[in-house]
Amino acid sequence: MVTWTLVFEQLLNGVQFGVLLFLLAAGLTLIFGIMDLMNLAHGSLYMLGAYIAATVTHWTDSFLIGLVAALPATLVIGIVVEVLVLRALYRRGHLDQVLATFGLILFFNESVRLIWGPAGIQVPLPDFLNGSVDLFGVPYPMYRVTVIVAGLAVAGFLYWLVVKTRLGMLIRAGASNREMVAALGIDIKLVFTLVFGLGAALAGLAGALVGPIRSVGIGMGENVLILTLVVIVIGGIGSIRGAFVGALLIGVIEILGRAFLSTLFELVLPSNAAETAGPAVASMLIYILMAGVLFFRPQGLFPARTG
Amino acid sequence: MRKAAICMVSALALLAAPQAFAAKAEKVKIGFVTTLSGGPGVIGKDMRQSVEIALDHLGGKMAGVPVEVIFEDDQVKPEVGKQKTEKLVHKDKVDFVSGFIWSHVVLAARKTVVDAGKFLIISNAGTSQIAGRLCHENIFSTAWQNDQVPMAMGEVLNKRGVKSLYVVAPNYAAGRDMVNGLSRTFKGKIAGKDMTKWPDQTDFSAELAKARAAKPDGVFIFYPGAHTNAFIRQYSQAGMTRTPLYSVFSIDSLSLPRLQEANTTAVLGTYNTQFWSPDMDTETSRKFVADYKKKFKSYPSHYGAQSYDSIMLIASAVEAAGGDLSKMDAMRDRMRKADFPSVRGKFTYGNNQFPIQDFFLREVVKDADGNWTTKIVQKIYEKHQDPFAEKCKMKKTW
Numbered sequence: 004m005v006t007w008t009l010v011f012e013q014l015l016n017g018v019q020f021g022v023l024l025f026l027l028a029a030g031l032t033l034i035f036g037i038m039d040l041m042n043l044a045h046g047s048l049y050m051l052g053a054y055i056a057a058t059v060t061h062w063t064d065s066f067l068i069g070l071v072a073a074l075p076a077t078l079v080i081g082i083v084v085e086v087l088v089l090r091a092l093y094r095r096g097h098l099d100q101v102l103a104t105f106g107l108i109l110f111f112n113e114s115v116r117l118i119w120g121p122a123g124i125q126v127p128l129p130d131f132l133n134g135s136v137d138l139f140g141v142p143y144p145m146y147r148v149t150v151i152v153a154g155l156a157v158a159g160f161l162y163w164l165v166v167k168t169r170l171g172m173l174i175r176a177g178a179s180n181r182e183m184v185a186a187l188g189i190d191i192k193l194v195f196t197l198v199f200g201l202g203a204a205l206a207g208l209a210g211a212l213v214g215p216i217r218s219v220g221i222g223m224g225e226n227v228l229i230l231t232l233v234v235i236v237i238g239g240i241g242s243i244r245g246a247f248v249g250a251l252l253i254g255v256i257e258i259l260g261r262a263f264l265s266t267l268f269e270l271v272l273p274s275n276a277a278e279t280a281g282p283a284v285a286s287m288l289i290y291i292l293m294a295g296v297l298f299f300r301p302q303g304l305f306p307a308r309t310g
Numbered sequence: 311m312r313k314a315a316i317c318m319v320s321a322l323a324l325l326a327a328p329q330a331f332a333a334k335a336e337k338v339k340i341g342f343v344t345t346l347s348g349g350p351g352v353i354g355k356d357m358r359q360s361v362e363i364a365l366d367h368l369g370g371k372m373a374g375v376p377v378e379v380i381f382e383d384d385q386v387k388p389e390v391g392k393q394k395t396e397k398l399v400h401k402d403k404v405d406f407v408s409g410f411i412w413s414h415v416v417l418a419a420r421k422t423v424v425d426a427g428k429f430l431i432i433s434n435a436g437t438s439q440i441a442g443r444l445c446h447e448n449i450f451s452t453a454w455q456n457d458q459v460p461m462a463m464g465e466v467l468n469k470r471g472v473k474s475l476y477v478v479a480p481n482y483a484a485g486r487d488m489v490n491g492l493s494r495t496f497k498g499k500i501a502g503k504d505m506t507k508w509p510d511q512t513d514f515s516a517e518l519a520k521a522r523a524a525k526p527d528g529v530f531i532f533y534p535g536a537h538t539n540a541f542i543r544q545y546s547q548a549g550m551t552r553t554p555l556y557s558v559f560s561i562d563s564l565s566l567p568r569l570q571e572a573n574t575t576a577v578l579g580t581y582n583t584q585f586w587s588p589d590m591d592t593e594t595s596r597k598f599v600a601d602y603k604k605k606f607k608s609y610p611s612h613y614g615a616q617s618y619d620s621i622m623l624i625a626s627a628v629e630a631a632g633g634d635l636s637k638m639d640a641m642r643d644r645m646r647k648a649d650f651p652s653v654r655g656k657f658t659y660g661n662n663q664f665p666i667q668d669f670f671l672r673e674v675v676k677d678a679d680g681n682w683t684t685k686i687v688q689k690i691y692e693k694h695q696d697p698f699a700e701k702c703k704m705k706k707t708w
Contacts, residue, residue, distance in 0.1 A: 009523045018513035061571075076512030085700070121351035122564075123536050125543070135549040144547040147515070216544060217512035218536045221350045226510045261504075262516040278503065282481055286507050 005266060012141045013262045014255060019147045021254025022154030026209035027227060028234040028246040029107060030159055030202025031173025036241020036307050037177040038195050039056045040089060041100040044107035045206055045231065052077045052207025053219040057124040066129055073211035074204050081203020085196050093195075112221050123220035132215075150212050157208065161243055174198060178241045178307045204255070230257075233289055239303025248304060253289050260285035311411070321645055332397045334633040335405070338377045340350035340624060341398030342617075343391055343409040343419065344433075344667035346383035349536050352564050353411055354614050357433060360614030363602050366620035370435040371626035379621075380404065383412075388418035395419035399426045408430055408620045411613065413424070413437040413484055415455070417444075424448055427644045429627070433620040436664075438487065442701035445662040448638075450645055454585055455664050455696030456484060456490035457553060460532070462583040462690040466496030467528065469638045470614060474501040475556075478517050480533065480542070488532040488558055494697070501526040502690065503523040512540045513670075518548045528554045537573070538565045546576035563588060563611035566682040578682065580674050585665075586615050587672045587686045592655040594622075609683055615653040626650035646708040658693075662702035666695045 031045045052073045060069030088107065092100050132149060135142040165171035173194050176184045185191040210223075217223070234253050238245025266283025272280065296304065342361060344354035347598050358580035362380055370377055381401055391410070398404045399422055404422060407423045408431040410416040416435040423430040430449045436456040440449060475498055479485040485505060493500070499519070501524040504517040521529055521696035529550070533541050538560040545555060561569075569577050588599050590608045598618050602610040610618075612663045625644055630644030648659050669691040672684040 006523065009519060011515055016519060019515065020513060037689075052704050084670075116347075116351075116675045121347070121349060121355070123349060123539075125539055125568045127572045129383055132549065135547070142549050144544075148549055193445065216547070217540045218543075220536045222348060223512075226333070226512075235494070258516045261506075280504070282507065 006036065006264060008139075008141050009138065009262075012143065013258055015138070015141075015143060015147070015151070017081075017150050017255030017258035018251060019154075020258055021129075021251035021252070022151050022232035023209050023213060024230055024234050024254055025250035026154060026157060026205050026212070026225075027231040028238065028250050029158075029243055030205040031231055032235040032238065032241055032243065033198050033244045034177075034202045034297050035235060037181070037198055038078030038093065039181070040091075040093065040154075041097045041104065043101060043104040043228065044084070044111065046226075046228035047108050047211040048077050048081060048206040049213075050201045050221070050224040051080060051228060053110065053205070053214045054119055054124065054210075057126045057209030057214050057219045058119075060079040060126050060214075066126065066132070069126070070208075070211045070309065073207045076203040077210075079209025080207075082196055082200040084203075089199070092190075107181045108225065108278070115221050117242075121221065123218050124214075125218060126156075126214040128215045146215060150216075153212060154210075157205070158247055165243055170194075170197065175307075202241075208222065230289070233293050235303075237293055237304060238308035241307030242303065245303050245305035245307075252292070256288050256292060257285075260288040264288075283289045296305060311552075312366075314470050331637075334373075335375055335635045337361050338372050338375050338624075338628055338633075338635065339402060339404040339406075340377065340379045340470070340621070341382065341395070341402060341404035341407045341409075342379050342439060343382045343398070343407065343415070345386050345411055346381065347385055349640045350386055350411070352612075353535070354381075354590075355616045356584065356611050357411075357562060357617040359411065359606050360598075360602065360610055360617040361621055363598060363605065363610075364618045364625075366605075367401070367597070368530050371612075372625045373633035375628065375633045377595070381561075381653065383492055384415050386412055386415070388412075388414050391415035392418040392422060395422045399423060399428060401684060402426065408623050409433050410435045410460045413487075413696050416440065420444065420446075420449070423657060427638070429638075429645075431623060433617045436696075438696075438698045441662050441664050441696050442698035445702035445704055447642060447663075447704065450623065450659070451664045452623055453616045454667070454669075455541055456487045457494065457692075457698070458669060458696050459583050459585075460488045460491030460695060461495045461697075462671075462694070463530070463556055463558055464492045465690050466499075466581065466671050467530075468495070468582060472496075472527045472554075473498045473529075474524075474526045475499070475630070476501050476521040476524050476529045477503040478514065478521065478529065479505060480511075480537070481505035481522060483507045484534075485532055492530060492558075498527075506650075509537070514541055514544050515548075518544060522548065522550055526553065528556055529704060530556045530558075531560055532558050533560045535567075539568050539574070542569060542577050543572060546574055552577045555687070557582045557606070559583075559686070561684065562613075563609035566674065566684075567608060570682045578674050578676070581687070582672050582684070583669055583690060584612055584672055584684075585667050585669050586612050586669075587670060587684045588686050589683070590655075594651040594655070595653040598653055608679070619650075619652050619654075622650045622652065623648075635642075643708065653705075654704055660695050660699045661704050661706040662696075662701065665698055666693050668692050669694055 048280030055076045056069040056073040059072040234249040264285045268277035335533035346354040411434045415437045433453045441455040627641035631640045671687045675685045
């Protein structure tokens with residue numbers, strides 16, 4: 004039985020998933036667009052954010068402190084990685100960058116195993132976030148509402164940062180023409196470092212937020228990285244607005260596909276076939292969307308203006 | 311003349327002596343394939359620690375022969391598992407290959423062991439093929455066949471009057487086996503079924519919303535490893551805790567400490583089925599659990615208990631052959647009798663050399679120290695044989 008409240012609830016689930024993807028995609032799209040760097044290790048920063056938030060939460064017995072601590076920690080890790088490793092790679096081709104950042108994934112995964120062990124960590128939630136709230140007659144998990152609100156707040160902050168501030172101006176300028184920005188006497192290296200740090204902190208925040216929903220474990224970054232790449236391809240590389248729209252689109256399509264596709268198929272197929280075809284097609288939907296976007300609008304839905 | 315004769319006899323004795331000694335092996339070599347890396351490395355660690363306890367109990371010797379166990383990591387990949395098995399059989403020249411968590415890995419490695427004429431003692435993977443048409447005289451299991459545990463759960467649900475059930479499981483071989491096993495015995499209606507993407511999917515919001523809308527009498531899950539924790543947390547966050555949760559192979563001594571860490575109280579009082587529980591009242595199990603807890607400060611899981619049994623089964627075989635590892639028939643005959651101290655107490659082997667054993671309903675409870683564990687509530691199956699035994703061509707002659 005498909006009711007409107009169920010559809011509404013699934014839409015909320017989609018938005019919540021999309022908001023998390025946005026946090027990851029915003030950083031990755033900036034790094035891609037401005038620095039022209041293929042960074043596969045973005046998912047590792049997400050994992051580190053989750054682990055750090057979980058550890059601090061256990062030390063201090065406060066999830067909020069854990070969440071807040073993950074931000075500066077991943078920012079610093081991001082900056083260190085940029086300065087030590089990635090700087091040497093800007094002049095290299097994308098293939099070298101892929102190889103090097105894949106190496107970083109292995110490095111971070113093994114480091115996490117050494118420090119935290121293979122078992123993963125669970126993050127306890129404070130009671131006020133643990134229950135569910137009534138949203139228009141739908142009992143919805145309080146924590147997921149919090150994630151949606153936090154994600155939208157970050158989106159608002161990024162909009163302000165990129166559109167209204169001097170740093171944002173430099174970021175936009177860097178995205179459309181790097182050489183020109185450097186020629187005007189701007190320290191583009193510093194901008195790169197800041198952008199990478201910001202991207203890392205956003206990924207860390209996503210990881211910290213996801214900890215109490217899913218489990219914190221080694222390799223959690225790799226799965227989500229693929230979806231994030233799909234988001235920025237659909238949204239247009241280098242575009243925050245594109246990342247936002249792309250992330251919400253992917254989130255909603257993924258959830259609605261999982262929720263209703265097999266029911267939909269049952270209208271036309273025998274129930275056994277629908278049961279198998281439903282999940283299979285649902286997991287393909289976003290890739291079909293990506294292929295469509297690449298075919299009709301290869302630059303993405305909201306491409307960053309390049310000169 | 312007489313002197314010459316004595317010389318001859320002593321020479322003969324000398325010549326014969328090395329052969330007499332050679333009969334007894336210098337070392338019993340056991341290859342143990344499990345998963346030591348990644349998230350599922352937790353399972354491998356538990357198995358390895360349980361093997362250590364078994365060796366402690368044996369004093370490191372079988373029939374007076376020192377034992378060496380070589381552990382290998384299969385990385386949950388069939389091709390890696392096969393490669394490691396080949397290394398164990400051909401390079402290390404082990405006498406027994408044991409371990410194996412995953413059905414698809416043991417299916418890939420099976421032929422290597424059998425072709426080399428070695429014994430394969432499966433410690434976990436309850437593959438239906440190996441219990442059925444791929445059964446072999448040199449393959450033994452100290453676990454169960456996959457279907458048996460969800461079949462027992464189906465009986466529980468019938469007894470508890472569950473009329474409609476919502477099923478959520480991962481979409482891969484074992485996930486489908488579990489759902490099929492459940493359907494063999496569950497008589498109520500399946501109100502809805504979601505097969506989720508494995509192992510990528512750790513968000514179950516869409517499935518949980520559907521499950522709540524279907525208003526079932528209960529929810530059945532199968533999620534091995536870290537996915538259990540994610541599922542149960544989201545289950546409780548979604549306010550589903552009033553709908554009873556039934557599970558197989560999901561809630562065990564490995565996931566419970568993690569769930570307790572996050573204070574996921576929703577898991578307390580939930581039911582699952584299994585052949586064993588840390589509170590099992592057999593002499594061997596009590597000793598195993600006590601020594602494991604003393605050494606490693608946590609409860610062993612069923613993976614560990616099965617691994618302990620694998621080593622004890624091998625020990626009984628080596629004893630029967632008096633340490634002469636070339637006496638394959640003597641070792642096989644002994645193992646078929648299941649005459650060793652097992653954590654499950656006395657049991658017998660079926661014609662497919664899988665255990666015919668009891669299955670229990672377990673409830674998640676707090677122990678005397680406040681740690682979360684499982685407790686046996688009642689016996690569901692007595693001397694239960696898996697449904698694939700009849701597809702095995704071997705005849706029971708023991």
